[in-house]
Amino acid sequence: MAIHFVCHREPVRAWRSPEIPGRQLFPQEIASLSLAMTPNNMMKKNMEERESIGLKDVAADVRALLEYAATLGMKEVPIADLPASARREPSEARGIAASEKRTVAQEPVVAEEQLTPADKAKAMAALREEMGDCRRCKLYKGRTHLVFGEGNPDARLMFVGEGPGQDEDLQGRPFVGAAGQLLTKIIEAMGLKREDVYIANIVKSRPPNNRNPEPDEVAACIPFLHRQIEIVAPDVIVCLGSVAMQNLLGTEEKITRMRGHFKDWRGIPVMPTYHPAFLLRNAAMKKPVWEDMKKVMEKLGAKSK
Numbered sequence: 073m074a075i076h077f078v079c080h081r082e083p084v085r086a087w088r089s090p091e092i093p094g095r096q097l098f099p100q101e102i103a104s105l106s107l108a109m110t111p112n113n114m115m116k117k118n119m120e121e122r123e124s125i126g127l128k129d130v131a132a133d134v135r136a137l138l139e140y141a142a143t144l145g146m147k148e149v150p151i152a153d154l155p156a157s158a159r160r161e162p163s164e165a166r167g168i169a170a171s172e173k174r175t176v177a178q179e180p181v182v183a184e185e186q187l188t189p190a191d192k193a194k195a196m197a198a199l200r201e202e203m204g205d206c207r208r209c210k211l212y213k214g215r216t217h218l219v220f221g222e223g224n225p226d227a228r229l230m231f232v233g234e235g236p237g238q239d240e241d242l243q244g245r246p247f248v249g250a251a252g253q254l255l256t257k258i259i260e261a262m263g264l265k266r267e268d269v270y271i272a273n274i275v276k277s278r279p280p281n282n283r284n285p286e287p288d289e290v291a292a293c294i295p296f297l298h299r300q301i302e303i304v305a306p307d308v309i310v311c312l313g314s315v316a317m318q319n320l321l322g323t324e325e326k327i328t329r330m331r332g333h334f335k336d337w338r339g340i341p342v343m344p345t346y347h348p349a350f351l352l353r354n355a356a357m358k359k360p361v362w363e364d365m366k367k368v369m370e371k372l373g374a375k376s377k
């Protein structure tokens with residue numbers, strides 16, 4: 073079934089309409105609702121209101137979701153009503169079951185309740201300062217920029233990749249190349265913005281020719297990732313690809329076996345899934361990744377079916 077894109081402004085109203093009771097809108101429903109609202113007087117009436125609440129951004133989000141859904145061959149589109157800012161709320165309100173909260177028996181992490189968002193931003197800045205012009209392993213020799221990580225230090229969702237590629241090395245930011253653009257689409261399809269989540273890598277300097285980081289390099293660098301996770305204290309971590317998964321979880325299992333099932337890192341649920349770069353080469357794998365992300369959304373308390 074093809075997804076029919078219509079004028080940006082109209083599906084946005086359909087998407088947000090309080091008159092739509094269900095959690096899901098089918099593409100054809102979006103289209104038909106949109107058509108029902110095309111009269112000029114309706115558009116005129118709503119134009120001011122829409123622009124005042126920044127619906128251009130929302131339209132971009134909806135379009136990203138529909139485009140991603142179309143690439144998956146999806147016939148229906150979930151509405152994720154995660155708070156746009158991924159605000160933290162009490163665990164119960166977030167839909168995180170008491171049994172899923174981290175326990176004190178595990179290695180202590182920075183208790184999220186003890187750090188305000190401002191505290192976390194300061195702690196992250198201090199950690200970056202501590203890394204400085206890091207030469208703790210040989211990867212520093214080939215890098216242009218150290219790629220520390222970026223995003224909301226108080227995020228509920230954190231993505232962990234393997235290491236910077238060429239684009240990331242040149243820009244000093246994680247996941248900004250083609251694979252990064254796909255990751256951004258996935259994040260937006262989940263009802264979030266890229267700046268709502270936190271993104272970091274196992275190693276923060278680019279390995280030569282994008283080879284996998286070696287054990288001594290991981291050993292030197294991964295403590296910084298651990299501390300980033302401790303500061304963010306996310307509700308869920310998504311590991312992108314086998315290298316990220318194996319090094320964070322300390323396993324040699326293959327990603328094909330592990331993806332789609334929640335694991336645990338010091339009390340934080342971890343969802344391993346395929347790396348976006350792999351999806352660029354294997355479009356058929358986008359669908360299982362979306363299935364994994366739906367589980368993540370459910371864990372975060374999002375409405376998804």
Ligand code: SF4
Pocket residue numbers: 203206207208209210211212218275276277289292293
């Ligand atoms: S990979 Fe990590 S430990 Fe190695 S030089 Fe870069 S920042 Fe330092």
